[in-house]
Amino acid sequence: MRIAPDALAKLEEARLSQAIADLADETLDVGGGRASWGGAEGSWMYQVTALVMSVPIAEAALDRVEAFYAGRTREPEVGVCPFADPSVLRACRARGYVLRDFETVLYRDLEAPPPVILPDGVAPEPVEDEAAREAFLDCHVACVAPEGGDRAAALREGARRMLDHPKTVTWNAQLEGEVIGGASVELHAHIGALIAGCVRPAFRRRGVQQALVAHRIEVARAHGCEVVTVGSAPDSATGRNALRLGFVTAYTRATLMPPW
Secondary structure, three states: OOOOHHHHHHHHHHHHHHHHHHHOOEEEEEOOEEEEEOOOOOOOOOEEEOOOOOOOOOHHHHHHHHHHHOOOOOOOEEEEOOOOOOHHHHHHHHOOOEEEEEEEEEEEEOOOOOOOOOOOOEEEEEOOOHHHHHHHHHHHHHHHOOOOHHHHHHHHHHHHHHHHOOOEEEEEEEEOOEEEEEEEEEEOOOEEEEEEEEEOHHHOOOOHHHHHHHHHHHHHHHHOOOEEEEEEOOOOHHHHHHHHOOOEEEEEEEEEEOOO
């Protein structure tokens, strides 16, 4: 599937918006995208996604977003795609929204997928029962929020919801009976989105993450997907591994925060 970055962005932003809405407690359709809310303090479901990808924003759209989050336990993250209508940046700037961070979206087609080369003794095991689910959640939280506290609790709740999503397939990476990493793929009609990849610090730099990426690419290809995507913080291990496996950068999404 040869696809231009702007066309890929429309598919990926719509996928992300729908996936978060499926997991969230409440959503609001607004500005061609969605505002979502769900989970505990620190949850990643406090997001506005796919905003004004096709039509200019109206001031009333941000009024509705701000009313939706009024009284919630925290402010939302407003994702802005560079292919969105420029009016969204002007409207956010006028209200004092500030830049929080960036996320790079990378993609690759599924012609000539990379080989799955597993390190000696490591095997991906499908997460299919409660014991495997708990092992995945323990590993995921330990990798992403080792400091514990509210962030770890919110992350665990969000990951548990992700495991229940009917389009998500998840594996634990096991070595001698120990779960040392894990990863999921969200399967859509055209897109396989690689999500929730993690490896415990003691087992990094052994090729485990690359193997999990290649494994999920093969699963997406077998499912009939035509392209795979992955989101990465700039200059992260996820992005570097994706580039080594034939991904290219599609665009960089900015995350804005309201001034309240």
